[in-house]
Amino acid sequence: MKTWLQKSLVFLVALLTFGLITPDHEIWDALENGQDSNRPSSSDYKKIDVAHEQIEEFQSEERYEEFDPIDTKKQAAREQSYIKFGSKIGPVIGEEFDKRIFPTMEQVIASTLANVDDDSKRYITISEKPSGNYSEKIFHIADGVSGKDLIRFHVRTEKRPLEGFYYNFHYHTYEDQFASHHTIGEIYYSKNTPPKWLS
Numbered sequence: 197m198k199t200w201l202q203k204s205l206v207f208l209v210a211l212l213t214f215g216l217i218t219p220d221h222e223i224w225d226a227l228e229n230g231q232d233s234n235r236p237s238s239s240d241y242k243k244i245d246v247a248h249e250q251i252e253e254f255q256s257e258e259r260y261e262e263f264d265p266i267d268t269k270k271q272a273a274r275e276q277s278y279i280k281f282g283s284k285i286g287p288v289i290g291e292e293f294d295k296r297i298f299p300t301m302e303q304v305i306a307s308t309l310a311n312v313d314d315d316s317k318r319y320i321t322i323s324e325k326p327s328g329n330y331s332e333k334i335f336h337i338a339d340g341v342s343g344k345d346l347i348r349f350h351v352r353t354e355k356r357p358l359e360g361f362y363y364n365f366h367y368h369t370y371e372d373q374f375a376s377h378h379t380i381g382e383i384y385y386s387k388n389t390p391p392k393w394l395s
Contacts, residue, residue, distance in 0.1 A: 266309050269337060272322045273322060274298060276335040278290070279326055281393070282391070282394045282395045292383050296381050297381050297383065300381060309337075309346075312346070316339065319339065319340035323335045332350035334350060337349075346369070347368070348367060350368070352364045361385040361389065363385060366379045
Protein backbone atom coordinates (compact mmCIF):
# COMPACT_ATOMS: atom_id res chain seq x y z
CA MET A 197 0.00 0.00 0.00
CA LYS A 198 1.25 3.45 -0.78
CA THR A 199 2.71 5.30 2.17
CA TRP A 200 0.76 8.48 1.46
CA LEU A 201 -2.52 6.49 1.40
CA GLN A 202 -1.68 4.81 4.70
CA LYS A 203 -0.82 8.12 6.33
CA SER A 204 -4.01 9.69 4.97
CA LEU A 205 -6.13 6.90 6.46
CA VAL A 206 -4.42 7.24 9.85
CA PHE A 207 -5.00 11.00 9.78
CA LEU A 208 -8.64 10.56 8.72
CA VAL A 209 -9.41 8.05 11.51
CA ALA A 210 -7.70 10.27 14.09
CA LEU A 211 -9.59 13.31 12.84
CA LEU A 212 -13.01 11.62 12.81
CA THR A 213 -12.61 10.24 16.32
CA PHE A 214 -10.96 13.38 17.71
CA GLY A 215 -7.83 11.37 18.45
CA LEU A 216 -9.59 8.96 20.85
CA ILE A 217 -9.12 5.96 18.57
CA THR A 218 -5.94 5.36 16.64
CA PRO A 219 -5.67 2.70 13.97
CA ASP A 220 -4.25 -0.63 15.14
CA HIS A 221 -0.74 -0.96 13.75
CA GLU A 222 -1.11 -4.73 13.30
CA ILE A 223 -3.66 -4.02 10.57
CA TRP A 224 -1.16 -1.91 8.63
CA ASP A 225 1.58 -4.51 9.08
CA ALA A 226 -0.72 -7.20 7.74
CA LEU A 227 -1.64 -5.11 4.71
CA GLU A 228 1.99 -4.30 3.90
CA ASN A 229 3.11 -7.92 4.24
CA GLY A 230 0.13 -9.27 2.29
CA GLN A 231 -1.26 -11.27 5.23
CA ASP A 232 -4.94 -11.81 5.87
CA SER A 233 -5.87 -9.52 8.80
CA ASN A 234 -8.86 -11.75 9.68
CA ARG A 235 -6.60 -14.67 10.46
CA PRO A 236 -5.91 -14.98 14.18
CA SER A 237 -2.34 -14.43 15.30
CA SER A 238 -0.47 -16.60 17.79
CA SER A 239 -1.19 -14.05 20.53
CA ASP A 240 -4.94 -14.53 19.84
CA TYR A 241 -4.58 -18.27 20.44
CA LYS A 242 -2.89 -17.57 23.77
CA LYS A 243 -5.78 -15.30 24.75
CA ILE A 244 -8.28 -18.03 23.85
CA ASP A 245 -6.39 -20.59 25.95
CA VAL A 246 -6.38 -18.24 28.94
CA ALA A 247 -10.12 -17.59 28.50
CA HIS A 248 -10.84 -21.34 28.43
CA GLU A 249 -8.83 -21.83 31.62
CA GLN A 250 -10.76 -19.04 33.34
CA ILE A 251 -14.10 -20.54 32.27
CA GLU A 252 -13.10 -23.99 33.53
CA GLU A 253 -11.92 -22.48 36.82
CA PHE A 254 -15.21 -20.56 37.20
CA GLN A 255 -17.26 -23.68 36.46
CA SER A 256 -15.33 -25.75 38.99
CA GLU A 257 -16.03 -23.29 41.82
CA GLU A 258 -19.40 -23.24 43.56
CA ARG A 259 -20.53 -19.65 43.16
CA TYR A 260 -24.16 -19.99 44.16
CA GLU A 261 -25.84 -19.89 47.52
CA GLU A 262 -28.05 -22.75 48.56
CA PHE A 263 -31.72 -21.71 48.70
CA ASP A 264 -32.95 -22.20 52.25
CA PRO A 265 -36.76 -22.11 52.52
CA ILE A 266 -36.61 -21.88 56.33
CA ASP A 267 -34.51 -18.69 56.23
CA THR A 268 -36.89 -17.23 53.66
CA LYS A 269 -39.86 -17.91 55.92
CA LYS A 270 -38.07 -16.35 58.90
CA GLN A 271 -37.45 -13.15 56.94
CA ALA A 272 -41.06 -13.06 55.78
CA ALA A 273 -42.23 -13.64 59.36
CA ARG A 274 -40.35 -10.58 60.60
CA GLU A 275 -41.73 -8.46 57.74
CA GLN A 276 -45.32 -9.55 58.47
CA SER A 277 -44.84 -8.77 62.17
CA TYR A 278 -43.75 -5.23 61.44
CA ILE A 279 -46.60 -4.77 58.97
CA LYS A 280 -49.00 -5.70 61.79
CA PHE A 281 -47.31 -3.32 64.24
CA GLY A 282 -47.72 -0.41 61.85
CA SER A 283 -46.04 2.96 62.23
CA LYS A 284 -47.48 3.67 65.70
CA ILE A 285 -46.78 0.46 67.62
CA GLY A 286 -43.62 -0.64 65.76
CA PRO A 287 -41.32 2.13 67.04
CA VAL A 288 -42.46 1.50 70.64
CA ILE A 289 -41.97 -2.28 70.80
CA GLY A 290 -39.67 -2.98 67.82
CA GLU A 291 -36.37 -3.17 69.67
CA GLU A 292 -37.69 -5.46 72.40
CA PHE A 293 -39.48 -7.59 69.79
CA ASP A 294 -36.20 -8.11 67.88
CA LYS A 295 -34.28 -9.00 71.05
CA ARG A 296 -36.71 -11.19 72.96
CA ILE A 297 -39.68 -12.31 70.86
CA PHE A 298 -38.41 -12.81 67.32
CA PRO A 299 -35.51 -15.18 68.18
CA THR A 300 -38.04 -17.52 69.83
CA MET A 301 -40.32 -17.22 66.78
CA GLU A 302 -37.37 -18.23 64.58
CA GLN A 303 -36.71 -21.29 66.74
CA VAL A 304 -40.36 -22.34 66.61
CA ILE A 305 -40.46 -21.93 62.82
CA ALA A 306 -37.23 -23.91 62.40
CA SER A 307 -38.34 -26.75 64.67
CA THR A 308 -41.78 -26.97 63.04
CA LEU A 309 -40.36 -26.99 59.50
CA ALA A 310 -37.66 -29.50 60.51
CA ASN A 311 -40.45 -32.09 60.70
CA VAL A 312 -41.47 -31.35 57.10
CA ASP A 313 -39.75 -33.31 54.32
CA ASP A 314 -37.40 -31.39 52.00
CA ASP A 315 -39.69 -31.67 48.99
CA SER A 316 -42.66 -30.17 50.86
CA LYS A 317 -40.56 -27.32 52.32
CA ARG A 318 -40.47 -25.72 48.89
CA TYR A 319 -44.25 -25.30 49.00
CA ILE A 320 -44.55 -23.86 52.51
CA THR A 321 -46.39 -20.53 52.47
CA ILE A 322 -46.72 -17.66 54.90
CA SER A 323 -49.86 -15.54 55.07
CA GLU A 324 -49.40 -11.97 53.92
CA LYS A 325 -52.26 -10.12 55.55
CA PRO A 326 -51.97 -9.59 59.31
CA SER A 327 -55.30 -8.71 60.89
CA GLY A 328 -55.99 -5.14 61.97
CA ASN A 329 -58.10 -3.51 64.68
CA TYR A 330 -57.51 -5.54 67.85
CA SER A 331 -57.49 -9.01 66.21
CA GLU A 332 -54.68 -11.38 67.15
CA LYS A 333 -53.40 -12.84 63.87
CA ILE A 334 -49.86 -11.88 62.88
CA PHE A 335 -49.24 -14.61 60.26
CA HIS A 336 -49.84 -18.30 59.63
CA ILE A 337 -47.43 -20.78 58.07
CA ALA A 338 -49.17 -23.39 55.91
CA ASP A 339 -48.54 -26.34 53.64
CA GLY A 340 -48.88 -24.75 50.20
CA VAL A 341 -50.12 -27.97 48.59
CA SER A 342 -52.88 -28.94 51.04
CA GLY A 343 -53.52 -25.38 52.26
CA LYS A 344 -53.59 -26.57 55.88
CA ASP A 345 -52.01 -24.38 58.55
CA LEU A 346 -48.98 -25.78 60.34
CA ILE A 347 -48.47 -23.00 62.85
CA ARG A 348 -50.26 -19.76 63.72
CA PHE A 349 -48.54 -16.78 65.33
CA HIS A 350 -50.74 -14.35 67.24
CA VAL A 351 -50.43 -11.39 69.57
CA ARG A 352 -53.09 -10.52 72.14
CA THR A 353 -53.49 -7.14 73.81
CA GLU A 354 -54.00 -7.54 77.56
CA LYS A 355 -55.03 -4.83 80.02
CA ARG A 356 -53.80 -5.36 83.57
CA PRO A 357 -55.25 -3.22 86.35
CA LEU A 358 -52.83 -0.59 87.68
CA GLU A 359 -50.11 -1.79 85.28
CA GLY A 360 -51.33 -0.94 81.80
CA PHE A 361 -51.31 -2.75 78.47
CA TYR A 362 -49.15 -5.71 77.49
CA TYR A 363 -48.74 -7.56 74.21
CA ASN A 364 -48.81 -11.32 74.67
CA PHE A 365 -47.06 -13.10 71.78
CA HIS A 366 -48.00 -16.75 71.36
CA TYR A 367 -48.53 -19.47 68.78
CA HIS A 368 -50.80 -22.41 68.07
CA THR A 369 -49.74 -25.57 66.25
CA TYR A 370 -51.43 -28.24 64.13
CA GLU A 371 -50.04 -30.95 66.43
CA ASP A 372 -52.84 -30.32 68.95
CA GLN A 373 -55.37 -28.92 66.45
CA PHE A 374 -54.45 -25.34 67.51
CA ALA A 375 -56.03 -25.81 70.94
CA SER A 376 -53.08 -24.95 73.19
CA HIS A 377 -51.68 -21.51 73.76
CA HIS A 378 -47.85 -21.62 73.53
CA THR A 379 -46.52 -18.37 75.02
CA ILE A 380 -43.47 -16.78 73.41
CA GLY A 381 -43.26 -13.71 75.61
CA GLU A 382 -44.77 -10.38 76.56
CA ILE A 383 -43.91 -6.76 75.86
CA TYR A 384 -45.21 -3.89 77.95
CA TYR A 385 -46.77 -1.10 75.90
CA SER A 386 -48.07 1.68 78.15
CA LYS A 387 -50.81 2.65 80.57
CA ASN A 388 -52.54 4.41 77.68
CA THR A 389 -54.83 2.49 75.34
CA PRO A 390 -52.72 1.28 72.39
CA PRO A 391 -53.66 2.14 68.82
CA LYS A 392 -55.20 -0.46 66.53
CA TRP A 393 -52.94 -2.84 64.63
CA LEU A 394 -51.79 -1.77 61.14
CA SER A 395 -52.23 1.90 62.05
